[in-house]
Amino acid sequence: MVENIKKEFSTRTLVLIPIAIAINIAIGELVVRLKLPVYLDSIGTVLVGAIAGPWAGALTGALANLIWGLFNPFAAAFFYVAAVIGLLAGLAGKRGAFEKEAPRWLSVLVGAVFVFSLTMFIFAFTNATTDETGFTTYPSMAELFSSYAPIFIVAILAGGAIGYFLLQRGGYAGIWGLVTGGIAAIISAPTAAYVFGGVTGAGQDLLVAAFRASGAGILASVMAQGAVSDPFDKMLSFMVVWLILRSLPARFKAR
Amino acid sequence: MNAFSMYVARESGLHKLHPLTKGSLTLALLVAGLTLPGDWTGYFLVLFIILPLARWGKVLENLVRTTWSLSWPFVLSVILIQSLFWGKGTPIFELWGISPKVEGARYALISVGRIILVMADFLLFAMTTRPDTLMISLKQVGVPSSIAYIIVTTLQIIPSFQRKALTILDAQRSRGLETEGNLFIRVRAFVPIILPLVLGSLMEVEERAIAIQVRGFNSNRKETSLVEIDDTRRQATVRKLFIIIALLCVVARIAWQLLT
Numbered sequence: 001m002v003e004n005i006k007k008e009f010s011t012r013t014l015v016l017i018p019i020a021i022a023i024n025i026a027i028g029e030l031v032v033r034l035k036l037p038v039y040l041d042s043i044g045t046v047l048v049g050a051i052a053g054p055w056a057g058a059l060t061g062a063l064a065n066l067i068w069g070l071f072n073p074f075a076a077a078f079f080y081v082a083a084v085i086g087l088l089a090g091l092a093g094k095r096g097a098f099e100k101e102a103p104r105w106l107s108v109l110v111g112a113v114f115v116f117s118l119t120m121f122i123f124a125f126t127n128a129t130t131d132e133t134g135f136t137t138y139p140s141m142a143e144l145f146s147s148y149a150p151i152f153i154v155a156i157l158a159g160g161a162i163g164y165f166l167l168q169r170g171g172y173a174g175i176w177g178l179v180t181g182g183i184a185a186i187i188s189a190p191t192a193a194y195v196f197g198g199v200t201g202a203g204q205d206l207l208v209a210a211f212r213a214s215g216a217g218i219l220a221s222v223m224a225q226g227a228v229s230d231p232f233d234k235m236l237s238f239m240v241v242w243l244i245l246r247s248l249p250a251r252f253k254a255r
Numbered sequence: 256m257n258a259f260s261m262y263v264a265r266e267s268g269l270h271k272l273h274p275l276t277k278g279s280l281t282l283a284l285l286v287a288g289l290t291l292p293g294d295w296t297g298y299f300l301v302l303f304i305i306l307p308l309a310r311w312g313k314v315l316e317n318l319v320r321t322t323w324s325l326s327w328p329f330v331l332s333v334i335l336i337q338s339l340f341w342g343k344g345t346p347i348f349e350l351w352g353i354s355p356k357v358e359g360a361r362y363a364l365i366s367v368g369r370i371i372l373v374m375a376d377f378l379l380f381a382m383t384t385r386p387d388t389l390m391i392s393l394k395q396v397g398v399p400s401s402i403a404y405i406i407v408t409t410l411q412i413i414p415s416f417q418r419k420a421l422t423i424l425d426a427q428r429s430r431g432l433e434t435e436g437n438l439f440i441r442v443r444a445f446v447p448i449i450l451p452l453v454l455g456s457l458m459e460v461e462e463r464a465i466a467i468q469v470r471g472f473n474s475n476r477k478e479t480s481l482v483e484i485d486d487t488r489r490q491a492t493v494r495k496l497f498i499i500i501a502l503l504c505v506v507a508r509i510a511w512q513l514l515t
């Protein structure tokens with residue numbers, strides 16, 4: 001165990017980590033400049049995880065947010081989330097998610113299932129009813145499906161198309177990204193709800209407002225907001241890293 | 256050192272304190288503000304501890320300005336969302352179907368106190384502590400020099416990285432890459448910009464690794480430092496006290512939670 005950890009932290013890894021953190025920040029700012037509706041501020045962290053391993057990935061994530069916190073304390077509060085993202089990226093790398101080519105039908109399946117469950121999730125939230133005692137009941141999935149059938153069919157088709165054109169042969173990296181995003185949404189919600197009153201000061205707050213308006217509690221609303229935006233964001237990050245690793249010359253990867 | 260940093264160079268007693276003393280104070284204030292019961296603890300700590308300290312450190316104006324510019328989006332958002340979308344509660348007023356709730360507004364104000372505390376607390380530390388002295392003091396208490404290397408290098412390369420990203424953006428634009436327009440156009444611009452940035456910097460890894468290895472980075476000898484950091488017996492005691500206060504706050508909170 002200790003030997004394995006030591007092996008991950010070669011001089012090359014130590015040099016790679018600051019560059020990865022700078023990539024996080026540079027791309028994070030570029031996304032703002034291009035006005036894209038995502039964060040993509042953990043590409044460097046995922047990259048280190050994929051190249052060097054889970055422990056190096058976790059360290060990169062934690063340090064990235066703590067250093068970023070010297071300028072924006074908001075990031076520092078979520079350092080443990082970034083560490084988990086790096087750790088999961090490392091595990092994905094160990095399983096070969098960034099090397100193996102997934103069949104395209106798998107990508108279609110992943111995209112369809114993801115967009116379908118996202119749609120189901122949002123409808124479940126907006127159709128929930130709260131009675132006088134504050135007890136919330138959610139509608140059953142079958143009921144939802146039958147009342148909004150056309151929307152769900154469109155969602156499945158759109159998801160399949162996203163899978164086919166966006167994920168392409170990186171289906172495995174995409175799946176790992178989705179799972180990582182889901183976990184990140186769950187573990188970041190308590191901090192966001194307790195310390196920051198459930199807001200991020202950015203566009204995502206509109207989602208929180210929508211969920212609050214549907215009668216959900218603060219923690220649940222924040223978690224729901226994360227569940228909508230994080231898996232997609234982390235899926236994109238993992239896909240970008242997959243793309244980067246494919247474009248790297250073999251000489252670099254050989255070490 | 257032209258590093259990416261919030262440090263404000265001033266001659267003051269606060270600046271002269273050992274970085275770890277300020278670090279443990281920052282931690283104690285953060286933990287106290289988030290764990291102690293009472294709705295207005297955040298405001299109280301900012302008003303009676305952080306602001307006087309900032310005045311002592313001669314960074315009061317910078318601190319207030321930066322805290323505000325970082326916090327206002329949160330403040331605005333939390334007040335709007337939590338008061339307008341609270342659900343059931345006592346309405347403050349009703350107008351065209353909009354009715355902010357008393358309970359929501361109260362929750363929002365409590366959150367604002369926490370947000371301002373977290374921001375001001377970190378910023379006070381960042382503004383009065385030079386990054387390089389922080390690293391040296393961390394090494395002295397046994398943090399591995401590899402961690403210190405990562406932090407210092409990151410702070411130094413971020414500005415050059417941001418410049419590089421802008422250069423690539425301009426270069427691709429001059430080749431005819433569209434970076435403005437609808438969402439689809441902007442998404443397409445993304446990959447041609449980040450691939451050169453990332454691939455180019457990964458190629459540097461090799462050179463940098465060799466460069467630090469030949470300068471004895473892996474040596475086991477104890478290194479000496481150009482910058483001396485003042486430390487006193489009294490400060491070491493105060494540091495321990497701050498850590499104990501932080502721990503006590505956590506314990507008290509857990510006990511209080513279990514009893515009520």
